[in-house]
Amino acid sequence: MKAITMALPSKGRIQEDMNRFLNSAGISIIRDGDQRTYTGHIKEFEDIKIRFLSANEIAMELLAGNVQLGITGLDLISELDNKISKEVIILSKLGFSKADVVVAIPNSWIDVSSTQDLAEVTRDFLHIHERRLRVATKFERLTRNFFNEKGINNYRIVESTGATEGSPSAGTSELIVDITSSGKTLEANNLRVLNDGVILKSEACIFASKSLNWDKFNLNPVEKLLRTISARSEAINxxxxxxxxxxxxxxxxxxxxxxxxxxxxxxxxxxxxxxxxxxxxxxxxxxxxxxxxxxxxxxxxxRPNLIYFNIDSAWQKLKTEIDL
CATH class of the missing domain: 3.30.70 (Alpha-Beta Plaits)
Incomplete structure (x- = not known):
């Protein structure tokens, strides 16, 4: 039987949050070399191999079926594939690295507070300026799907490669769709979230890929790992x-x-x-x-550190989805 490969974040806040989470669950992640090494293993689950990737790379590798398990943000998986259940299984929400993907507009738009108002603004903007209103974002799929649901049509996406929240003040867009955890960066850039402008409530999740044949993998350590992770997430707060x-x-x-x-x-x-x-x-x-x-x-x-249930929902979901 082949060993399971699990992808974990290699950098950023999500890595820091994940390390605290796993350590508090008694799970020790060991790199095979120094901090520049991108492979490793779990001390308590030697049969599970680790690959360290960026959070976005993890989402892509899960969708491609190149890793079996991965911890990354729900926003990244949702942006790559809006029909998540066909390719990737959300096994468990982990309760850390929480943030919202939101529609944010300039504070100067005093008469705009909802997506209905924004739909009217986009129509008026096209009529007055003879061009479509610009939306800066890294979340093109999520933005288009959400705007379509809300009847917002007269706009165009401006791809954001840097600090999205600075785009309106720089004159490269009229509004933004971005991810925020506290809202302080939006406030600092004179932006505010529409009353109904939360597109997605994201957090770190553990995912499994459906784009492979699970029969050839050793799943015994997976059940133990998922039970431990679930027990820790259940105990948070x-x-x-x-x-x-x-x-x-x-x-x-x-x-x-x-x-x-x-x-x-x-x-x-x-x-x-x-x-x-x-x-x-x-x-x-x-x-x-x-x-x-x-x-x-x-x-x-x-204050319990771990809360185990007799039936683990993450393991049960994996078994159901892969017909185990």
């Missing part, structure tokens, strides 16, 4: 709330889920059980107040 279930409340489980996205890790509790409730960290304060108001307590809070 989650807390475990521990308390004694000493008072019966038939609506408690449903109320905790509806109000706080809380889930009992051991299933529906029985009276007298010591229970574990998993909930988003940002809701832990209001959730604990709710529980104490119901007479439960004391409540102890832990």
């Amino acid at each position: 989650k807390v475990e709330m521990l308390f004694e279930y000493l008072s019966y409340d038939d609506s408690l489980e449903l109320d905790l889920f509806r109000k706080f996205n809380g889930i009992f890790s051991g299933g529906t509790p029985n009276l007298g059980d010591a229970v574990s409730l998993i909930t988003p960290e940002k809701k832990s304060s209001s959730c604990s107040q709710y529980l104490t108001s119901k007479g439960y307590g004391p409540i102890r809070i832990n």
